[in-house]
Amino acid sequence: MIDDSRIEITGTDLRCGDVVRVAHRRAWAELQDDAVTRADRAHRLAVELGATRAVYGRTTGVGANRHTVVDPDAADQHGLRLLRSHAGGTGEPLADDVVRAAMLIRLNQLAAAGSGVHPRVLRTLETALRVGAVPLVHSRGAIGTGDLTALAEIALTLAGEHPWSVGALNPIAISPGDALAFISSNAATLAEAVLAWHELTRVLAASHVVTALSFCALGGSPEAYSERVHAARPHPGSMRCAVEMRRLLGMDGELTPGQRLQDPFGLRAFPQVQGPALDAAAAVEQVLTIDLNAAAENPLIDIETEQAYHHGQFSTAHLALVFDHLRAALHHVAELSAARLSDLVEPDLTGLPAFLAQGPAGSSGIMILEYVAHDALAQLRHAAAPVTLGTAVISRGLEDHASFSTHAIRATVTATSAYRTVLACELLGAVRALRLAERELPHTRLRDAYEHATAALPHIPHDHPLTTEIQQAERILPTLADS
Structure with a gap:
């Protein structure tokens, strides 16, 4: 054992x-x-x-x-x-x-x-x-x-x-x-990197579940996730995303038509946008795995040749660049989440009241979630700026390059936190829409995730502060991927 x-x-x-x-x-x-x-x-x-x-x-x-x-x-x-x-x-x-x-x-x-x-x-x-x-x-x-x-x-x-x-x-x-x-x-930087990578991959996994809930609430078209479609342009991340969406949505055999000939980009282009982020996260893991097991000390004391080698293995350009790439990919994913939230509050797309409001005329429902999501998205956009465009010249000019990988990783922590807020806002919108529409969910892990979400998120019909629910939605996101 x-x-x-x-x-x-x-x-x-x-x-x-x-x-x-x-x-x-x-x-x-x-x-x-x-x-x-x-x-x-x-x-x-x-x-x-x-x-x-x-x-x-x-x-x-x-x-x-x-x-x-x-x-x-x-x-x-x-x-x-x-x-x-x-x-x-x-x-x-x-x-x-x-x-x-x-x-x-x-x-x-x-x-x-x-x-x-x-x-x-x-x-x-x-x-x-x-x-x-x-x-x-x-x-x-x-x-x-x-x-x-x-x-x-x-x-x-x-x-x-x-x-x-x-x-x-x-x-x-x-x-x-x-x-x-x-x-x-660079062990301390690598430590922060591994924990940041782990947290982000958990939230990216939850993205599939939240998007699938929005898909059901919006009556999306399954053609966008078809195996035939993605075999024709087989980028690994996009294919992996499409497979997960088909599994969550129970898309076996003949595809059932959606409510529209073509969905908004938030649903239709999800694999093409989520896919690069999945590929970027995989590239980060590959770089990390090499560095975790590296004898990168300067000088290298090599017991095979019995020599000491002086070198530049302390440079973490690989690490800094893959994290810069990951944050840029994450920003695209977050943009689609904010777009789906906007779709969820649009009556022409859901057949439900504007802003999913209940109560007297003029009720605001979840209107404020768009503001919160776009505030977080703006924070993510700033955090996504590449840190690898800077450098440093120190030690009397001898050390004339720096990757700033530590800063790339800490910017990723900030970006992940912001994305968690964006995705939590979408989750609240999707759950509320599904409650109002009383749609039947497929008999897959998606139904379990929905039941977990509804148990954790209260349904309060009248207008009320949403702060507590946003925070709770953020907390349960990582668990949705495991439901």
Whole structure:
């Protein structure tokens, strides 16, 4: 039987879903002996190399100080000085789940045996994850060229010089070469990236359900999701979306005509717009999976060739660019959701009262939802702007490029939150329309999702504040995809 509560750390096969489970404390990490053995070989090799040649960050300073040779008699303090000088983060502390994810990712990267850190660092990270000890890590200080401030804070916490946020462990010694080897990673940014990707994919999955409810409320035409239609232009995401819509709507065999010859774009072009977002999310997962298992430390201590290689693997251009792409795709998806909401309040399309209002003449019904949705859509539009058009030149001009991947990911968190509001407004409109029209839903998972939504969202006929219902609709969105 597979133990889903245990994640084996090998340095080669960590998945995004594993990171999410450990971050949320639904699983724990266990280092494999072979990974520790490889890490020990890399550590011994790094010590040997440092005794015979210049190795960046071990026998030299860092950044523009790369040619400054460290006094061998003071090497024991060089690592701690490096950590202390780089632990200059500020801003709000990172959430505990982000820090747990960062520790897990860094542990797995170190298990890939390219850093040369002492194996006790790996064992201490493993212990911290097992007992629930979490360092205090600040959020501001990364530009996409290594999470130097965040990882320096974690390292100093392990060394007993920085506070814990939750729990505590006995301090460990930091070997002279451990400092740069530990902080030469983007593990904190990757942690935020995995959790952001996970949350967005959950909301994208809910998009199919909400759109299917709107389809039923509007009496949509199934031709737009036909297998024949999508086989003629087989983009993977669009085909996947169409398959899901056919499944939700019970479209087996002969297609039943809709109420119109052609539906508005919100229904008719949904696979063509949702599809790119699904493809973009898949591309993000692919990049993340590579980086979670990467020995990307600079320099790379390679136990196969017994050499140290200096390089630019700290750059996260891949990560920044795929998240910029994902946000742009999400904006298109959100535009269609707002368009479907407008369709739901239009009597010519639903056969129901304007704004789905009930009560005396002039009642506003859900009129305000369009304002809320377009406010959120505007926020999403600003968050979708590419961050990769900027750069930075630092360290006396030596480091003259930055991807700003951390900012691309945090913009994605903002965009996801805004989209959740847009989609929640559509869900409220679709549920209200279906209640008023008393339409029969197909005997598929869609009916279960609708029953879940109606149980969570009250039906109040008269005009009233909708704030609480919007918030509740946002909360249940991720669960709709699982109904």
